[in-house]
Amino acid sequence: MRTALFALLSLLVAAMPARAQIVVGSKLFTESVILGEMAQEAITARTDEAVSHKRELGGTRIMWNALIAGEIDVYPDYTGTIRYEILPDEGLETDAALPAALATRGLEMSAPLGFSNTYAVAVTRETATRLGLRTTSDLRAHPNLRFGVSNEFLDRADGWQALAAAYDLPQTDVRGMIHDLSYRALASGQVDAVDAYTTDAQIAQYDLVLLEDDRNHFPVYDAVYLYRSDLPEPAKAALGELAGTLDEAGMQDLNDRAQSGAAEGDLAAEIVSLALGVDVEASGRTDSRAGRVWQRTKEHLALVGIALGAAIVIALPLGIAAARLPRFGNAILGAVGVLQTIPSLALFVILIPLLGIGAVPTIAALFLYSLLPVVRNTHAGLTGIAPALLDSADALGLSRTARLRRIELPLAAPTIMAGVKTAAVIAVGLATLGAIIGAGGYGQPILTGIRLASTPLILEGAIPAAVLALVMQAAFDLAERWITPRGLRLRQAAP
Amino acid sequence: MFSLRNISVRYGNTLAVKPVSLNVEPGRTLVLIGPSGSGKTTLLRVMAGLVRPEGAVCFDGAAVEDWRAVRRRIGYVVQDGGLFPHLTARQNITLMSRELGRDAGEIAARTDELASLTHLSADQLDRYPAELSGGQRQRVGIVRALMLRPDVLLLDEPLSALDPIIRAQLAQELKTIIETLGTTAVLVTHSLSEARYFSDQLVLMRNGGVVQIGSYAAFEEAPEDPFVTEFIEAESML
Numbered sequence: 001m002r003t004a005l006f007a008l009l010s011l012l013v014a015a016m017p018a019r020a021q022i023v024v025g026s027k028l029f030t031e032s033v034i035l036g037e038m039a040q041e042a043i044t045a046r047t048d049e050a051v052s053h054k055r056e057l058g059g060t061r062i063m064w065n066a067l068i069a070g071e072i073d074v075y076p077d078y079t080g081t082i083r084y085e086i087l088p089d090e091g092l093e094t095d096a097a098l099p100a101a102l103a104t105r106g107l108e109m110s111a112p113l114g115f116s117n118t119y120a121v122a123v124t125r126e127t128a129t130r131l132g133l134r135t136t137s138d139l140r141a142h143p144n145l146r147f148g149v150s151n152e153f154l155d156r157a158d159g160w161q162a163l164a165a166a167y168d169l170p171q172t173d174v175r176g177m178i179h180d181l182s183y184r185a186l187a188s189g190q191v192d193a194v195d196a197y198t199t200d201a202q203i204a205q206y207d208l209v210l211l212e213d214d215r216n217h218f219p220v221y222d223a224v225y226l227y228r229s230d231l232p233e234p235a236k237a238a239l240g241e242l243a244g245t246l247d248e249a250g251m252q253d254l255n256d257r258a259q260s261g262a263a264e265g266d267l268a269a270e271i272v273s274l275a276l277g278v279d280v281e282a283s284g285r286t287d288s289r290a291g292r293v294w295q296r297t298k299e300h301l302a303l304v305g306i307a308l309g310a311a312i313v314i315a316l317p318l319g320i321a322a323a324r325l326p327r328f329g330n331a332i333l334g335a336v337g338v339l340q341t342i343p344s345l346a347l348f349v350i351l352i353p354l355l356g357i358g359a360v361p362t363i364a365a366l367f368l369y370s371l372l373p374v375v376r377n378t379h380a381g382l383t384g385i386a387p388a389l390l391d392s393a394d395a396l397g398l399s400r401t402a403r404l405r406r407i408e409l410p411l412a413a414p415t416i417m418a419g420v421k422t423a424a425v426i427a428v429g430l431a432t433l434g435a436i437i438g439a440g441g442y443g444q445p446i447l448t449g450i451r452l453a454s455t456p457l458i459l460e461g462a463i464p465a466a467v468l469a470l471v472m473q474a475a476f477d478l479a480e481r482w483i484t485p486r487g488l489r490l491r492q493a494a495p
Numbered sequence: 496m497f498s499l500r501n502i503s504v505r506y507g508n509t510l511a512v513k514p515v516s517l518n519v520e521p522g523r524t525l526v527l528i529g530p531s532g533s534g535k536t537t538l539l540r541v542m543a544g545l546v547r548p549e550g551a552v553c554f555d556g557a558a559v560e561d562w563r564a565v566r567r568r569i570g571y572v573v574q575d576g577g578l579f580p581h582l583t584a585r586q587n588i589t590l591m592s593r594e595l596g597r598d599a600g601e602i603a604a605r606t607d608e609l610a611s612l613t614h615l616s617a618d619q620l621d622r623y624p625a626e627l628s629g630g631q632r633q634r635v636g637i638v639r640a641l642m643l644r645p646d647v648l649l650l651d652e653p654l655s656a657l658d659p660i661i662r663a664q665l666a667q668e669l670k671t672i673i674e675t676l677g678t679t680a681v682l683v684t685h686s687l688s689e690a691r692y693f694s695d696q697l698v699l700m701r702n703g704g705v706v707q708i709g710s711y712a713a714f715e716e717a718p719e720d721p722f723v724t725e726f727i728e729a730e731s732m733l
Contacts, residue, residue, distance in 0.1 A: 388573060388577050389577065389579060391540075391543075391545050391571075391573070392573065392577035394545060394566070395543050395544075395566060395569070395571035395649075396566070396571070396590065396591045396639070397563055397566035397567045397591055397643075398590075398591065398594060399563065402594050406590065406594070407579055410581045411580070411581060485580075485581030485582075486581075486623065487579075487581040487582060487623035487624065487625060488580055488581050490580075490623050490626060
């Protein structure tokens, strides 16, 4: 069994691409991905280091933890976000206080890139005209307005709570959603106001009106690169060369073109080529759709397969022990039951400090979620065996081990198999969430598709994921028939 | 063969079997009889090592320490055979011999010998329990119990699930087998006719206690308790 586990682990290591020397990360929105591409291209152009870019990793907390843990070396962020969301307890009055606060954590930041991406409340032009909205203060007169704000904005210290307090806003209908989806909700009239990043391309696309921050509530959000102090000096210098090269209009233009289908890498290459004065090529991703889907399928199967394999190896003995020792059994079933109730996103975030980002924490999370169905069904299958049969086995003189191997496990096999099937189908679905922390798989095109409002891209992930779940289901149905002893299948037919 | 000394069985606060002492003579057949809930099956399960009693169980003159060693010298048959549904009749029969690593030829020879004794065909041996009739399942159960040449055969209501004609046939076969092999047997039943047919010695139980021990003739001629007469009369009335 230990050998099997070891084999699984080595398989896992082999399945992961070799780690590049410098890893750039980016958050789950278009601007961050473009800035990440820029960092990768600039460092590649100026150094001999191998540089990789883990795109669309998730929110600020995930990025920060990954940077501290050394899973990534660089990522783009905004000074206001660092001061108010990451380090709210430090009471940093201005951006000038940031370098010292970062230094105590072994981090540094680059000079500002040139543009500031602050928050503003956005409404449609129609709403602005009808209600006479010009400034944020004007919102006070309309308590029934419905807000759709990005999840991060809803939670963070400098977000909705602070805004509502600063302006005495009376609105109570405030819903959190993914930032890119909030614009769609606004356009379709499901909400009346959203939080906007001032460089968002959608402001122009949907002809939105940004309400003036007349109480100067929002701080400065200068775009910078955050990186570890141990980043090689030439790489730091390369990032420094990008300082001041991109203003607000330029960033909004890049965002707009990315939304319209331009590759982030190509957009980044334009800026980097200008800034560095050399011809930079985008790190190409010219795969065909079939090639991409095949690659995602391999990643997805690796995530699910390794997690499920490890879960079976652990859960089977746990289920057997739970059936043998009732008191221990209650504790075990309770514990794996509690694991199941941890929200999956929360579990991913909890695991990052321990396991980093990428495939490993995703596999760990899928493993933990797979335990319950297998443990519970093993327990149910074993305790459901007729006592008379166990008596017969004991009276024959079979040892406990022989009884388990020859009688109990074969009789419980169909139930155990059903548990494994449940775990597999759940894991196929949950693994799509792994893309948020850089695990790849079918979740990657879904995330990108949401970000770029591209239904074909979303379907490129969603359809294979659904098909894989169905294939799994069918495969396990076959396996269940195969593993069910013939004598048990006859049971129904017997008089 | 068996000697139970001051045996009692307690489930929580209730005494399922009140203190009893009993000897099972080698080569003889002892029948435990009584109404439902009288403790007769529990007492049989004590002899099979499936229930741990208070008091001492002696087998072959020595108090039992290691039940696994003793169980190989005991054959145990329950109602409807207690066969493992995922194994064929043959696999059921040979399971323990294979587990003990006995020679395959020897196992096959012993299986054939016992199958012919119980009128089981080779074709029937290769069926699963669900494909056999009740009487065939019971025969397989008996063959499985006899496989390791046990010194004692413990039978828990072996004929109760069968219809009358099969029951009569099997009763005859069972008696022939016990006599042919010279096995000691303990049989639990609630049927007085089975008790009369099989018993050298008869034990009547009621509410966990022994009412009378003796031959069937003694039960009729010298009942030690009004319940003995009542039990016999109730049986003969229908």
